[in-house]
Amino acid sequence: MVDPSHMRAALALARRGLGNTWPNPSVGCVIVQYGQVVGRGVTQPGGRPHAETQALAMAGEAARGADAYVTLEPCNHTGQTPPCTEALVAAGVARVVIAGNDPDPRVDGAGIARLRAAGIEVVTGVLTAQADEMQAGFLCRVQHGRPLVTLKLATTLDGKIATRSGESQWITGASARAAAHALRGQHDAVLVGVGTVAADNPSLTCRIVGFRSTPVVRVVVDSHLRTRLTARLIATATTDPTWIIHRGGVPADRQEAFSTAGVRMLSVAGGERGVDLAAGLQALGAAGLTRVLVEGGAQIAAGLLRDGLVDRIAWFHAPGIMGGDGWPAAQAFGVTDLSAMPRFTRTSIRAVGDDMLTEFSRAA
Structure with missing residues (x-):
């Protein structure tokens, strides 16, 4: 069962980064295991590290089998940092809950496809309107x-x-x-x-x-x-x-x-x-x-x-x-x-x- 309160927490984290993360979007990520938050992350100043890697580092082994709530579709391309999709796969999360899709041509559905190909359940469309409002500048x-x-x-x-x-x-x-x-x-x-x-x-x-x-x-x-x-x-x-x-x-x-x-x-x-x-x-x-x-x-x-x-x-x-x-x-x-x-x-x-x-x- 998806708990929207965790996505609201991820959105609150992302709002903290507004103005600090350009050219990247400010993204929030919350890792949840058995209903308990075990990791939190937000895009760092200058756009990296990304939120997912920050949250996974905090969660450590507790990320295995957990849910990851992310305000924007995880990236699936290698830039100055490796793809967040690969970090989520390597950490062994069971499910990724996403608020909004990333229209960047380098992502745009490819992140979701990569996660599903690795056997990870993906849920989309959770608090999308709120996420789009917060990410309006990036979009x-x-x-x-x-x-x-x-x-x-x-x-x-x-x-x-x-x-x-x-x-x-x-x-x-x-x-x-x-x-x-x-x-x-x-x-x-x-x-x-x-x-x-x-x-x-x-x-x-x-x-x-x-x-x-x-x-x-x-x-x-x-x-x-x-x-x-x-x-x-x-x-x-x-x-x-x-x-x-x-x-x-x-x-x-x-x-x-x-x-x-x-x-x-x-x-x-x-x-x-x-x-x-x-x-x-x-x-x-x-x-x-x-x-x-x-x-x-x-x-x-x-x-x-x-x-x-x-x-x-x-x-x-x-x-x-x-x-x-x-x-x-x-x-x-x-x-x-x-x-x-x-x-x-x-x-x-x-x-x-x-x-x-x-x-x-x-x-x-």
Whole structure:
């Protein structure tokens, strides 16, 4: 009999790794013998070792004849580590319970087939919806070639992000800012436009001690390399990874200066208003990123919304109204009919101090 509580435990383990395991998915694994958990594992930072080998190592001989609950189909190919299917076979597990299939062409059913060929019972489809939600970033990269995009907004009740003079610190309170740092910690990267860098000179780090073991990748969309070399993001690029997405044809000496500072440069095609954002996201996906949190500014938000590239929204509302003089969360992006307006489905709402956090997913 399959016990869904063990899969829920494996999913909880996997959620701990979000933001730390790219380019690999964060997977959880629980080994159960006679109803007792004898091994637990989660994908380690950088994507290896994998969850199954971690759990099997903890279980030791107790894994023989046991059940393995895994949030994603075990890999069946040799990369920097041997296949997890072979580790499960060698350990002598009797049954593998899987939440979701892995659409990676190197796996995609081959892991299940290998386990069954070895005489191991395989049960699939246990808490699949929950697993797909947790693995949405990895699935997006495999299926669409780009990371999952979450647009984070911190605004007044009427959707303003700054006063007419540009003052924005702080619209929301300390609790909301702490929650925003937690969001950073659950994503592979944080992305902003060059205008946000010029106005705020941000660090874009996750400043919750012990929240994650690897630094967040900071990504700047800067079509013509206008970012100052003295900006915090550039000055700290050797310790906290910083990438710049830019158009081709920018001066070679500027590219060299950023590269010398430790910045990774990603050249993509130009669009109507600078960088082609779809191409930029494809470049991030090719580099292995699975989950990107977009934090600013209004031009980037408008471009992503216009091009249908926002998958989720995390919207912090402060209990204040600024009026028409304030800067909007998104610049105009050509919506003239209601039918053309991007629509989202609310998935959660909760109080964060004096503010409210509402989360949305793109409507089907």
